[in-house]
Amino acid sequence: MKSLNEDIKSGQFKQAYLLYGEEAYLKKQYKNKLTTAMLPGQDQMNYSYFEGKGINPAELIDVAETMPFFADRRLIVVENSGFFKTPAPELADYIRNMPESASFLFIEQEVDKRGKMYKAVKDKGRAVELGRQDEKTLLIWIAGIMKREGRQIKESTARYLVAKAGTDMENLEKEMEKLFSYTMGRTKITPEAIDEICTTHISNQIFAMVEAVAGREQKKALDYYYDLLALKEPPMRILYLLTRQFRLLMEVRSLQKQGYGKAEIAKEAGLHPFVTGKYLQQCRNFSEAELRRILEEAADTEEQVKTGRLGDVMSVELFIVKNSVL
Numbered sequence: 019m020k021s022l023n024e025d026i027k028s029g030q031f032k033q034a035y036l037l038y039g040e041e042a043y044l045k046k047q048y049k050n051k052l053t054t055a056m057l058p059g060q061d062q063m064n065y066s067y068f069e070g071k072g073i074n075p076a077e078l079i080d081v082a083e084t085m086p087f088f089a090d091r092r093l094i095v096v097e098n099s100g101f102f103k104t105p106a107p108e109l110a111d112y113i114r115n116m117p118e119s120a121s122f123l124f125i126e127q128e129v130d131k132r133g134k135m136y137k138a139v140k141d142k143g144r145a146v147e148l149g150r151q152d153e154k155t156l157l158i159w160i161a162g163i164m165k166r167e168g169r170q171i172k173e174s175t176a177r178y179l180v181a182k183a184g185t186d187m188e189n190l191e192k193e194m195e196k197l198f199s200y201t202m203g204r205t206k207i208t209p210e211a212i213d214e215i216c217t218t219h220i221s222n223q224i225f226a227m228v229e230a231v232a233g234r235e236q237k238k239a240l241d242y243y244y245d246l247l248a249l250k251e252p253p254m255r256i257l258y259l260l261t262r263q264f265r266l267l268m269e270v271r272s273l274q275k276q277g278y279g280k281a282e283i284a285k286e287a288g289l290h291p292f293v294t295g296k297y298l299q300q301c302r303n304f305s306e307a308e309l310r311r312i313l314e315e316a317a318d319t320e321e322q323v324k325t326g327r328l329g330d331v332m333s334v335e336l337f338i339v340k341n342s343v344l
Contacts, residue, residue: 021144022048026055031091031121032143034113036136038102038126043187044148045125049095052123056093063087071100075109082112082120095123102129102136110134113142150290151187156180160190164207167198171207178209184219185290193217220251224259225296227338228267232303236342243338253330254323257337261316268309270294271301312341 025031035052037045057065064086068078078094086092101109102124113122113135122139129136129145139145151159160176171179183193193216197207200215223242230239246256266287273283284294304312319337322328328336 019044019048019146019148022052022146025144026051029055031056033116033118033120034122034124034139034143036102036124036126036129036139036143036145037148038124038129038145039148040127040150041148041187043191044151046188048146048148049097049123049125053093053095056091056121056123057089061089064089064092066092066094067097068095068099069097071098073099073101075101075106075112078109078122079112082116082122086119091119091121093121093123095125097125098127099124100126102126102133105133105135107134110138113138116142150185152291153177153180156185156187156190159187160194163191163194168205169198169201169207170205175207175209175212179207179212179216182212182218182222183216184221185293186219189219220246220259224256224263225293225300228260228263229300229303231338231342232300234342236339239338239342240335243335247331253334254320257316257319257334260334260337261313264304264309264312264316266297267301267304268306268313270297271304271306271309274298274301315340 022035031052037048039045053065066081073096078096081094082092084092111134116122122143124139131137136145157173157176157180160171160179161173164171164176179193180190183190196215197211201207201211204211223246227239227242230236230242243256247253266289269287270283270289273286278286280294280298281291283289283298284291287294287297289297301309315337319328319333323330323333
């Protein structure tokens with residue numbers, strides 16, 4: 019991100035940029051910042067936007083070959099194209115030799131760093147990963163937004179907001195907007211206000227449900243399930259998320275057994291550093307054999323629903339009951 023900020027500040031831009039990673043909020047922010055800086059004055063004449071798979075590389079090349087209209091550059095923004103997972107050799111070759119009047123800005127979720135497209139963009143410009151931010155960065159970001167809005171929040175309360183709403187910055191921004199509207203006329207943001215207006219992220223609900231299962235708190239686990247059903251979450255999606263949670267616990271347990279540290283486990287398991295400690299703590303409540311059995315039962319539950327032997331609502335309920343019994 020530092021390199022992007024430097025380019026924007028100096029006005030010295032590369033011909034190709036790739037923004038990729040899980041943090042949609044940051045990708046959106048830097049897409050807008052780069053577009054505004056590279057084409058000042060909302061220059062629509064020299065701006066082209068393409069989105070989704072199925073984009074013809076030849077069409078992008080044709081646009082790039084068109085001279086800009088009374089400007090230094092023509093900017094082509096390409097979002098979620100899949101070019102960095104599926105080969106597009108002709109476009110990769112073109113980027114290496116494209117005219118100075120053309121600039122590309124690619125925004126993608128996943129990339130193959132071994133591919134020709136990734137290497138071409140990196141050679142010609144910048145490939146920047148915008149992943150999940152660590153706890154410290156999130157807390158600083160939240161504090162900055164609060165200050166801008168004339169609000170005050172304790173660090174412990176900001177931590178509570180992240181714990182409840184999740185670590186996705188786009189979702190956190192929406193929850194803060196709700197908080198600002200709800201607390202209009204008040205300066206301090208409190209945990210009580212967060213409880214009253216903010217939505218608990220589903221991943222946190224699932225985490226809490228697994229915690230209840232681990233503690234053999236059957237009623238509590240079922241209450242979480244019924245709450246999710248009331249929120250119109252499909253039972254099979256709930257089962258999928260539960261299975262994913264138990265699979266992550268199995269992976270964390272295995273990595274810890276191999277001697278990996280907290281930071282290494284977060285990287286290997288694809289977890290946010292903020293929640294890795296919670297996973298390490300939660301996996302202590304299950305033996306390896308228990309986790310393997312639960313995952314096998316989850317697969318069996320899914321099969322029973324798909325073959326029509328059990329209804330989806332009842333099957334997931336039975337799965338929770340069976341694994342949270344004393």
